[in-house]
Amino acid sequence: MARTPLPVETLIDQYGPHLNYLPPGGWRDESRNPAEKLVKTHCCFCGQQCGIQLKVRGNQVIGFEPWEEFPFNRGMLCPKGVKRYLQSNHPDRLLDPLLRTENGFRAATWEEALDFTARRLREVQERHGKDAVAVFGGASLTTEKSYLLGKFARVALGTRHIDYNGRLCMVSAGVAYKLAFGVDRSPNPWSDIPKAQVLLIAGSNVAECAPITTDYVWRCRDNGGKLIVIDPRMTPITRNADLYLPVRPGMDVVLLMSLLHVILRDGLEDREFIGKYTSGFEAVAESVKQYDPKRAADMTGVPPEAIEKAAHWFGEADRAVALHARGIEHHSKGVENCSAIINLCLATGNIGREGAGCMMITGQGNGQGGREHGQKCDQLPGQRMINDAEGRAHVAKVWGIAPEEIPQAGYTAQEIMNAVHRGEIKALLSICFNPLVSLPNADFTREALEKLEFFGVVDFFLSETAHHADVVLAGSLQEEDEGVVANVEGRVLHIQKAVDPPGNARMDWTIYCDLARRLGKEKFFSYHASREIFDELREASRGGHADYYGITYEKIDRQMGVFWPCPSLDHPGTPRLFEDRKSLHDDGKFRFLLTPYRESGDPLDRDFPIYLTTGRVVSQYLSGTQTRRIGALVDQYPEPRVEIHPRLAEQHGITDGDWTVITTRRAEIVLRAMVVRTIRPDTVFIPYHWGGAKSANKLTHRTLDPRSKIPEFKVSACRIGKAANAPEWAGQKPAKGS
Amino acid sequence: MFGYEFYVDPSRCIGCQACVNACAECETHRGTPMIHVDYLDRANTIATVPFVCMHCDDPACAKVCPADAIKKTEDGVVQSSLKPRCIACSNCVLACPFGIPKMMTELEQMMKCDMCYDRTSAGKRPMCATVCPSQALAYVPREEMEKNRREKPVNVFHFGRQRVATKVFMMAPAQENEILIDVVDYIWEGKA
Numbered sequence: 011m012a013r014t015p016l017p018v019e020t021l022i023d024q025y026g027p028h029l030n031y032l033p034p035g036g037w038r039d040e041s042r043n044p045a046e047k048l049v050k051t052h053c054c055f056c057g058q059q060c061g062i063q064l065k066v067r068g069n070q071v072i073g074f075e076p077w078e079e080f081p082f083n084r085g086m087l088c089p090k091g092v093k094r095y096l097q098s099n100h101p102d103r104l105l106d107p108l109l110r111t112e113n114g115f116r117a118a119t120w121e122e123a124l125d126f127t128a129r130r131l132r133e134v135q136e137r138h139g140k141d142a143v144a145v146f147g148g149a150s151l152t153t154e155k156s157y158l159l160g161k162f163a164r165v166a167l168g169t170r171h172i173d174y175n176g177r178l179c180m181v182s183a184g185v186a187y188k189l190a191f192g193v194d195r196s197p198n199p200w201s202d203i204p205k206a207q208v209l210l211i212a213g214s215n216v217a218e219c220a221p222i223t224t225d226y227v228w229r230c231r232d233n234g235g236k237l238i239v240i241d242p243r244m245t246p247i248t249r250n251a252d253l254y255l256p257v258r259p260g261m262d263v264v265l266l267m268s269l270l271h272v273i274l275r276d277g278l279e280d281r282e283f284i285g286k287y288t289s290g291f292e293a294v295a296e297s298v299k300q301y302d303p304k305r306a307a308d309m310t311g312v313p314p315e316a317i318e319k320a321a322h323w324f325g326e327a328d329r330a331v332a333l334h335a336r337g338i339e340h341h342s343k344g345v346e347n348c349s350a351i352i353n354l355c356l357a358t359g360n361i362g363r364e365g366a367g368c369m370m371i372t373g374q375g376n377g378q379g380g381r382e383h384g385q386k387c388d389q390l391p392g393q394r395m396i397n398d399a400e401g402r403a404h405v406a407k408v409w410g411i412a413p414e415e416i417p418q419a420g421y422t423a424q425e426i427m428n429a430v431h432r433g434e435i436k437a438l439l440s441i442c443f444n445p446l447v448s449l450p451n452a453d454f455t456r457e458a459l460e461k462l463e464f465f466g467v468v469d470f471f472l473s474e475t476a477h478h479a480d481v482v483l484a485g486s487l488q489e490e491d492e493g494v495v496a497n498v499e500g501r502v503l504h505i506q507k508a509v510d511p512p513g514n515a516r517m518d519w520t521i522y523c524d525l526a527r528r529l530g531k532e533k534f535f536s537y538h539a540s541r542e543i544f545d546e547l548r549e550a551s552r553g554g555h556a557d558y559y560g561i562t563y564e565k566i567d568r569q570m571g572v573f574w575p576c577p578s579l580d581h582p583g584t585p586r587l588f589e590d591r592k593s594l595h596d597d598g599k600f601r602f603l604l605t606p607y608r609e610s611g612d613p614l615d616r617d618f619p620i621y622l623t624t625g626r627v628v629s630q631y632l633s634g635t636q637t638r639r640i641g642a643l644v645d646q647y648p649e650p651r652v653e654i655h656p657r658l659a660e661q662h663g664i665t666d667g668d669w670t671v672i673t674t675r676r677a678e679i680v681l682r683a684m685v686v687r688t689i690r691p692d693t694v695f696i697p698y699h700w701g702g703a704k705s706a707n708k709l710t711h712r713t714l715d716p717r718s719k720i721p722e723f724k725v726s727a728c729r730i731g732k733a734a735n736a737p738e739w740a741g742q743k744p745a746k747g748s
Numbered sequence: 749m750f751g752y753e754f755y756v757d758p759s760r761c762i763g764c765q766a767c768v769n770a771c772a773e774c775e776t777h778r779g780t781p782m783i784h785v786d787y788l789d790r791a792n793t794i795a796t797v798p799f800v801c802m803h804c805d806d807p808a809c810a811k812v813c814p815a816d817a818i819k820k821t822e823d824g825v826v827q828s829s830l831k832p833r834c835i836a837c838s839n840c841v842l843a844c845p846f847g848i849p850k851m852m853t854e855l856e857q858m859m860k861c862d863m864c865y866d867r868t869s870a871g872k873r874p875m876c877a878t879v880c881p882s883q884a885l886a887y888v889p890r891e892e893m894e895k896n897r898r899e900k901p902v903n904v905f906h907f908g909r910q911r912v913a914t915k916v917f918m919m920a921p922a923q924e925n926e927i928l929i930d931v932v933d934y935i936w937e938g939k940a
Binding site: 074083 | 759760761762763764765766768769770772773778779790791792793794795796873875878879880881882883896897898
């Protein structure tokens with residue numbers, strides 16, 4: 011049984027989140043003693059993967075220094091990057107493996123913890139079959155770790171169920187790009203953004219979720235580019251938008267089809283490009299005929315004139331770039347939304363050229379690299395599909411097993427949790443994932459976790475999800491291991507090891523190797539360093555779309571990153587895809603795809619007449635396991651608030667700062683209101699970084715996009731009202747840990 | 749740094765506070781930020797503004813200081829108050845036309861942005877302008893600024909007959925040479 015061994019409040023007292031404000035030794039000591047070395051590496055947080063130098067002394071990270079030579083961010087950082095070093099030497103850090111007892115957790119030896127984990131996994135598989143065990147990974151892991159995890163699940167455990175938290179991030183974009191282009195990567199480097207004449211940003215709070223991209227956007231405007239922003243909220247990037255389209259949640263695809271409608275109606279399309287290089291245009295052209303700007307305006311809440319203007323700007327530009335992120339991806343029609351963006355770019359010939367293209371803004375640290383080499387349920391290394399016989403044969407050969415020993419595709423992340431809830435999956439091994447905070451319908455997730463026969467977690471802090479674990483294996487922070495990641499552009503970067511893991515904590519990959527040994531698979535997992543895993547990964551990816559064969563740690567250092575594909579050692583890498591106007595499909599064509607509108611999985615009705623949408627704030631990152639432990643970042647935005655337009659607030663007698671109940675078909679939570687004119691009056695917004703009673707994901711629903719299986723975080727139906735009382739947590743602040 | 753100047757463009761600010769957090773990492777005052785970012789009016793807009801010291805040619809803060817605790821260096825940087833001299837009277841806080849100096853009551857001392865003197869005097873860029881992800885705060889050569897931006901750098905401000913020239917530049921609409929704050933600066937009142 012994986013109920014929490016003690017009340018959650020008691021576990022929080024013991025394991026945090028506590029707030030770390032100080033570098034080791036405090037401000038004064040640090041100011042007196044210089045660093046022993048500066049380690050050039052990358053921020054541990056989002057998909058921008060900004061270059062940063064960590065100051066190190068005595069195996070401790072004591073601060074940072076900007077890394078101005080690194081070309082992507084040139085020294086720029088957001089507040090999370092500035093304060094990221096405070097996750098090191100944190101008082102909440104797990105220094106030993108923990109075993110659950112009747113009175114909470116106790117420290118254990120590695121021998122004991124690993125023996126126990128391997129034994130329980132084996133027992134569950136013997137009793138219920140291989141697939142009764144599932145593995146969760148995460149997109150903050152280095153590519154070596156993600157690769158190893160995929161191999162561990164399939165070779166050491168023999169389960170088909172491995173998936174990762176990127177499933178909650180941008181998989182809908184990945185599917186759309188794969189369908190249209192045959193490959194899942196932003197086709198253009200970020201340096202193309204300032205060169206565009208028109209920049210369309212759809213569903214991306216760039217300033218808060220990818221802050222340094224703001225500079226690229228502003229430089230585009232400096233060069234005379236026009237900025238169009240599509241979002242139900244005015245996020246900070248909107249302050250300089252030349253055109254703002256306040257789309258109704260869930261109606262993005264209609265708006266995008268209407269833009270295409272106007273472009274085709276007025277003959278602004280690129281006939282030559284469409285004719286020579288694409289397929290499927292006619293059906294798409296026919297499908298957008300019904301969405302004239304007036305009809306689209308009625309559905310989307312965007313004025314017809316604004317639709318006309320946006321379409322003309324985009325269609326008339328020689329070079330246009332469309333950027334998009336979770337705002338259009340977190341939908342039960344997330345793939346359609348992204349395909350509609352791609353259709354716009356294909357119709358106007360904005361592909362494979364400098365300053366012209368569509369680009370997804372991948373969110374997680376290794377969101378790109380972490381999805382390329384096998385921790386997705388349906389893929390093998392190199393972005394090979396797991397049902398592709400040739401790909402299976404290649405990977406099986408690298409792994410030293412028979413192709414048929416590789417299991418077929420398993421469930422996706424939410425489907426794994428659903429299978430746990432219905433008792434089909436009995437055991438879960440999770441790393442780098444905090445589903446209790448990040449999956450939709452948190453009460454359902456908690457029920458599922460409580461049903462597990464065995465739950466093992468690898469983590470550096472005890473997350474809300476890890477409260478339910480039978481065993482917690484103390485793993486490593488990003489700065490405690492070496493490896494590679496791929497940033498938002500597909501640029502492969504080198505994460506340097508700055509310090510050793512503290513106490514008895516261990517580098518994650520060694521934990522998996524030791525577990526594999528206990529599962530009798532030692533010969534497949536005999537690595538001595540991350541570099542050996544990387545070398546195997548290079549071979550495994552060779553010939554695939556995400557070909558890393560020509561990339562080495564040294565080459566990355568020399569070139570300040572290498573864009574994949576990089577098929578040979580003398581290949582410089584590929585910053586821009588499709589310069590030859592060819593997709594990676596067999597016929598080389600770019601594919602237009604139909605994007606029919608359909609209703610959200612949680613539609614509005616009389617009882618739930620308001621849209622709820624969720625997202626992030628600049629000072630917090632994802633489920634907050636790291637950032638809710640850093641004092642300055644918590645002070646900047648201490649607790650979630652619900653953003654409400656004054657018109658809606660007035661209807662409910664709510665004023666700024668009032669405790670407000672937000673109720674959906676799943677649950678209700680109470681938060682303070684933030685009454686602002688920067689959101690549509692039919693929509694409320696809550697950031698999702700918190701757990702327990704502050705969790706936005708108690709409210710969200712489990713409807714999935716049918717192809718990508720991404721949950722529909724961006725549209726739920728809710729009602730609001732003034733709360734009779736403050737919630738229990740009101741006035742409590744996380745304790746200082748230093 | 750030779751040839752480099754400090755530029756502020758509030759219209760680029762996204763309110764992320766990277767500058768404030770980075771300021772608190774500067775060695776001379778580690779743990780305490782010397783700059784701030786304000787929402788203009790969060791109920792009505794997402795617009796935010798970063799505030800750093802403008803480093804006036806003839807600094808009002810220094811002029812009104814009864815203890816002569818605020819010094820300007822030869823390169824035009826107005827320093828924080830000198831701890832042995834500062835009497836924490838807050839005259840400077842009241843006098844500054846830009847609202848920059850802050851009284852640190854727990855330290856009984858006024859402290860403010862010194863353009864990362866320890867960094868800029870040693871060939872490094874100031875922390876805030878280095879990390880600023882929107883480059884609302886920028887520390888770059890003048891030519892680079894003039895080449896790349898639509899707005900024009902301006903460093904003369906009028907606060908109703910009071911002319912203030914500063915070391916730090918504010919980005920203004922391209923047709924402006926000086927920034928006029930007060931209506932008085934726009935009206936005809938006979939010969940001054």
